[in-house]
Amino acid sequence: MDDDTGTGTRTLDEFWASENPIFARKELLDIDYIPEEERIIGxxxxxxxxxxxxxxxxxxxxxxxxxxxxxxxxxxxxxxxxxxxxxxxxxxxxxxxxxxxxxxxxxxxxxxxxxxxxxxxxxxxxxxxxxxxxxxxxxxxxxxxxxxxxxxxxxxxxxxxxxxxxxxxxxxxxxxxxxxxxxxxxxxxxxxxxxxxxxxxxxxxxxxxxxxxxxxxxxFPPYDANQLRNIMYNREDAFKEGVLTEDVIPLSAAIAAQEHGDARKALDILRNAGEIARDQQMEIVTKNHVEDARKRADIDRFAQLLDGQPTQTKVCVYALTLLTEQSSDDEFSTREIHEVYSKIAAELGIDSLSQRRMSDRLNEQVFLDILGRTDRVGRGRGKGVTHLYYLLEDPDVIKSVLADDSRFNNFSDYLVT
DNA sequence: AATCCACAGGAAGTCTCGGTTA
DNA sequence: TAACCGAGACTTCCTGTGGATT
CATH class of the missing domain: 3.40.50.300 (P-loop containing nucleotide triphosphate hydrolases)
Incomplete structure (x- = not known):
């Protein structure tokens, strides 16, 4: 970038007029788009x-x-x-x-x-x-x-x-x-x-x-990687001919298959990859674009979920994030989360909720797919089951989403011991 | 076998807030 | 304007539970 239009050497007029080099029929990547029957795979x-x-x-x-x-x-x-x-x-x-x-x-x-x-x-x-x-x-x-x-x-x-x-x-x-x-x-x-x-x-x-x-x-069972690949090949003409390098679709499919076979996610990744490539004024979409798109999709999804949630909820999530980062485990009991949560709340100068209430909140977040939960029988010697909560996203993703809320900025990590 | 532990989640009470009635 | 009402968020207290401990 050598000027501040952000479009390289082109003027804005040229930018508006420029033809979209990546997409041909972008609407095919829309999840709500109802394909003809032979396009519904598996x-x-x-x-x-x-x-x-x-x-x-x-x-x-x-x-x-x-x-x-x-x-x-x-x-x-x-x-x-x-x-x-x-x-x-x-x-x-x-x-x-x-x-x-x-x-x-x-x-x-x-x-x-x-x-x-x-x-x-x-x-x-x-x-x-x-x-x-x-x-x-x-x-x-x-x-x-x-x-x-x-x-x-x-x-x-x-x-x-x-x-x-x-x-x-x-x-x-x-x-x-x-x-x-x-x-x-x-x-x-x-x-x-x-x-x-x-x-x-x-x-x-x-x-x-x-x-x-x-x-x-x-x-309805999740799609497997094979089906996801076919779904995407079937919508391939959303892109112009020859724009996709050959490993783009298999990689997107593999990523989405890992994440519970979610076709929406697969298409989102594909579309985002295309958009990123276009923003970079590339003529082809590569593996790297897919990787970037995956990160962006995660952040977007999570930001959307967390946006509008009360601060208390964000603190809960943040507590779990810190725990996950600073421990070899990735599942934590209500009590462990509450300990860290209270420290953070104190640090931020906001009231901290009782463990009873926080546990309700955690469960709400599980319902909203912000967090995940497993119920362990025994060992935790709870009431037969003990709830263990875990993050559904990478801690980095969550931190970057929470960083939008200025209260979570320059927040140190010394709390967990 | 008896007791202990520590957790999930129900019950009931308190507080606050917004809206309505006398 | 005071009194009242109902909803929702929260707290405290309590019960049931089943592995762990003694």
Whole structure:
């Protein structure tokens, strides 16, 4: 860089005008991009199973409710969307009025928000004359309007509730799964595809909901390195011809396979590698770019998770980070973490929480995938099990994220002994 | 075999805050 | 304006547990 435009010897105008030398169809690397069927790799049996469980719907009969489990990036949403989309096209051609709604429960996390989203997705004010205000009505009224819409427009609807474990309360599941039986809707049957990345989600549901939701249950296994490689080769034309050096995709696949076979991560790494190469004005993407991209992806993901978390939470994470760094172990009991945590809190001049409370916080963080936890039986002589917490990221990554919070700057490491 | 230990997580009480009612 | 209410965050106390210790 020999001038301060940051674009080498080019002027800004040239920079704007310059053609993107790396990407051809970047949208292919978007995780939400629904590929044509032959581009969905290694999920054949899953597609078949989901399809068979909603099959009755294309003829207007009641589809079976379906529960899908699997870690992030195992193609749950992709398969669900793909199958419903294809089903509704088929149904339309056969004269069945089929509607589908997709709800991301991280966005609509309360019962009311979710109902509103469903109603708005399915509504066609031209035909029903029903309006769904974004806010202002009681939850009951929203349900009421939703039932009217269903009766007026559809023979059958499939509702996909993605990341359902993020939904507060399960009232809505109850309502939806019982809609037909309770006589709320007469003309239309309702099918639910619930997607969760926590197997333990089921335990939080009460019996009645479970029984109506438990018709079909699938677990999506993680992708293996081979499948990840194929997924990426299939989206290779996101890049211009000859841009990727040959070890880029195998390396990205290997990295993602280590991290629980997460296809989202694999694609993120690939895209980031491309962006980094472009920023460096390279014409090709190399192994080094992939390595850089991996680091950047880790930092971004973690920053996003930790951002907005209260300081207390950050201190907990920081305590665990210091412990991990300065010890040969990588798992620590609540008590060990609390000791370090208290010292840090004192150093920062903030109140320190009781061990009881901190343990709740740690568990919240496990739920949010900020930390990991194993339950050890025996030896720790706890209540049969002892919780051991561990970091899900490299300590360096976490430190660099926390360093954004000025309170954690120039913080010395002498605390752990 | 009896007792001890130390931990997870439930129960119940306190505090604080924002909003509402008399 | 005072009194009240409910939710949520937190604390303290407590119980159940099962390997470790005696």
């Amino acid at each position: 999920r054949d049996t899953e597609i078949e199973r989901v399809a068979s469980s909603i099959h009755p719907a294309v003829e207007g009969d009641s589809p079976r409710n379906t529960l899908i489990y699997g870690k992030t990036g195992t193609g749950k949403s992709l398969v669900a969307k793909h199958v419903t989309q294809s089903a509704s096209e088929f149904a339309r051609n056969n004269g069945t009025g089929m509607g589908t709604a997709y709800i991301d429960c991280t966005q609509s996390s309360t019962e009311t928000r979710a109902v509103i989203t469903i109603a708005r997705e399915l509504n066609d004010p031209e035909k029903t004359g029903i309006t769904i205000p974004v806010t202002g009505l009681s939850t009951d009224e929203y349900y009421h309007r939703l039932w009217s819409i269903l009766d007026a427009l559809y023979d059958v609807v499939i509702i996909i509730l993605d990341e359902i474990d993020k939904l507060q309360g399960s009232e809505i599941l109850m309502q939806l799964s019982r809609a037909g039986e309770a006589g709320k809707v007469n003309e239309c049957s309702v099918g639910i595809i619930a997607i969760s990345n926590k197997i333990s989600f089921k335990e939080t549901l009460d019996e009645r909901i479970l029984s109506s939701l438990q018709d079909r249950e699938f677990v």
